[in-house]
Amino acid sequence: MRIAIVDDLKNERTLVQKLASQYFDDRKTLYDVTPHFEEYETGERFLENYIPGKYEIVFLDIYMDKITGIDVAKRIATFDKDCSIIFFTTSDEHQLDGYSVHAIGYIMKPISDHLPAFYTAMDYAASRLLMDQAGITVTTDCGEIYLHYRNIVYIDCIGRTTYFHLTNMDLTVLGKFKDYQPIFLADNRFLECYRNIIINMDYIDRPDNDDFILKSGEKLPISRRKKATVLENHMTYFVKKRGM
Structure with a gap:
C-alpha cells in the first residue's frame, strides 16, 4: 500500500x-x-x-503555508476517486470541507x-483496499480466469448460459x-435488480422508472415486485459510499 504524508x-x-505502521502490524x-x-513538507511538493x-491513502495537514490541505484534497478528488483522504487539523472549522472531498477521516x-x-x-x-483486490475465479472454455469484482459490471443468465459483462468484454x-x-x-x-441479473452498483448512473441506467448508457431492468427494496438497497449503498 502506497501512503503519502503531507x-x-x-x-x-x-x-x-x-x-x-503499528496499525497494519x-x-x-x-x-x-x-x-x-512518502513524506512531503508542503502541498506544492506533493502535487509536483x-x-x-x-x-x-493520503494524510493531509489542513493548515500549511500557501496551499492548504483542503486545496490539495480538491485536486486529488477531481482526478482520483479511489484515493482515501485523511485530514489532520487543530480545528474543526473545516469539517464540512472534508465532506465535500469525501474524506474518510478528520482527526484532531x-x-x-x-x-x-x-x-x-x-x-x-x-477495507476499501480489500474490496478493490477481491474477485472470483471462473471457468471458461479457455480455462480458469481470475476476475476482480471491480471489473465486473453485471452478470446475467440467458437460457442456461451465464454471462459476465466486464468493463472491456462479455x-x-x-x-x-x-x-x-x-x-x-x-x-x-452487488445487487440482484431483476431475476437472473446481478449488477455492480458502482456502475449505476441513476435509476429511471423501471430501469437502472448504467454509466455506459446501457439499461438494466428493475424488478417491479421488488422495486422498493432494490431502490432502497441502491440508495443505502450510494449514501455509504459517498460518506454522507
Missing part, C-alpha cells in the same frame, strides 16, 4: 508513519499489507509528484490523543447462475 512538521510526519491477520510511505492512482491534533478516530479511518481505508462462463448468486450477493456492491 505535513509541514517533521515530527508529525514521523508520528503518522509510526502509527500507520496490529491488523496483519486481516490485511496482508506492506505500507510504503502526484499522479492519479499513485497513492491508496495531537493525533496521539485521538487514536480511536485514527484507527477508525484506517479501518475504512483498508465473457461466457461455465457453471449455473444460481451457484454464482450467493457469492456475488455476499459482496455489498
Whole structure:
C-alpha cells in the first residue's frame, strides 16, 4: 500500500508513519499489507509528484503555508476517486470541507490523543483496499480466469448460459447462475435488480422508472415486485459510499 504524508512538521510526519505502521502490524491477520510511505513538507511538493492512482491513502495537514490541505484534497478528488483522504487539523472549522472531498477521516491534533478516530479511518481505508483486490475465479472454455469484482459490471443468465459483462468484454462462463448468486450477493456492491441479473452498483448512473441506467448508457431492468427494496438497497449503498 502506497501512503503519502503531507505535513509541514517533521515530527508529525514521523508520528503518522509510526502509527500507520503499528496499525497494519496490529491488523496483519486481516490485511496482508506492506505500507510504503512518502513524506512531503508542503502541498506544492506533493502535487509536483502526484499522479492519479499513485497513492491508496493520503494524510493531509489542513493548515500549511500557501496551499492548504483542503486545496490539495480538491485536486486529488477531481482526478482520483479511489484515493482515501485523511485530514489532520487543530480545528474543526473545516469539517464540512472534508465532506465535500469525501474524506474518510478528520482527526484532531495531537493525533496521539485521538487514536480511536485514527484507527477508525484506517479501518475504512483498508477495507476499501480489500474490496478493490477481491474477485472470483471462473471457468471458461479457455480455462480458469481470475476476475476482480471491480471489473465486473453485471452478470446475467440467458437460457442456461451465464454471462459476465466486464468493463472491456462479455465473457461466457461455465457453471449455473444460481451457484454464482450467493457469492456475488455476499459482496455489498452487488445487487440482484431483476431475476437472473446481478449488477455492480458502482456502475449505476441513476435509476429511471423501471430501469437502472448504467454509466455506459446501457439499461438494466428493475424488478417491479421488488422495486422498493432494490431502490432502497441502491440508495443505502450510494449514501455509504459517498460518506454522507
